[in-house]
Amino acid sequence: MTDQAPSVGRDLKDKAIGLAGSSSDAIKDQASEFVDAAKDVASQATDKLRQTVDGQKNAGAEYVGSLAETIRRAAREFDGDLPIAGTYIRKAAAQVEGVADTIRTGNFNDLVRGAQSFARRQPAALLGMAVLAGFGVVRFLKSSAETSEGGGSGLSDGNTLARNSASQSNADNRGYRDEFTN
Numbered sequence: 659m660t661d662q663a664p665s666v667g668r669d670l671k672d673k674a675i676g677l678a679g680s681s682s683d684a685i686k687d688q689a690s691e692f693v694d695a696a697k698d699v700a701s702q703a704t705d706k707l708r709q710t711v712d713g714q715k716n717a718g719a720e721y722v723g724s725l726a727e728t729i730r731r732a733a734r735e736f737d738g739d740l741p742i743a744g745t746y747i748r749k750a751a752a753q754v755e756g757v758a759d760t761i762r763t764g765n766f767n768d769l770v771r772g773a774q775s776f777a778r779r780q781p782a783a784l785l786g787m788a789v790l791a792g793f794g795v796v797r798f799l800k801s802s803a804e805t806s807e808g809g810g811s812g813l814s815d816g817n818t819l820a821r822n823s824a825s826q827s828n829a830d831n832r833g834y835r836d837e838f839t840n
Contacts, residue, residue: 719761726754732794735801747794750787 733747760772777784 719758723758726751732798746790750791
């Protein structure tokens with residue numbers, strides 16, 4: 659019996675090693691299948707995200723393009739009174755249109771890097787374009803609102819507005835001066 663015990667022990671040990679090896683292989687196979695499934699899910703999610711981003715990118719490019727057209731219309735509003743402002747506003751519109759094209763054709767990281775680079779190189783130009791574009795948009799929106807209201811606000815006649823402002827200013831100044839001369 660003592661001779662059988664080591665033999666039975668070795669048999670049990672060999673079976674345990676075989677079982678452990680087959681369990682290890684099964685776990686490795688399952689882990690490999692899990693990794694493959696996770697890669698497939700990640701790939702599908704990446705594709706879906708890319709499609710969504712492309713859709714949003716195109717919508718954003720269209721919005722920025724329409725903003726450039728709005729800025730151009732505002733520039734035309736300035737042409738009569740301040741032609742130099744109209745020129746600068748048109749330059750800003752061209753820059754905005756360039757941004758729209760970059761959005762359409764490029765990737766978002768390139769766009770952000772380009773905007774940051776321009777802002778670092780030309781901060782005054784960026785600020786000036788933003789201010790002029792803002793004035794232009796406000797003027798355009800104001801004139802659009804007057805047109806849609808039929809010009810009933812009284813702002814459509816610049817001469818009337820200037821005369822009213824001047825007479826009000828003169829009346830205010832006379833009252834102010836009268837206080838010191840009496």
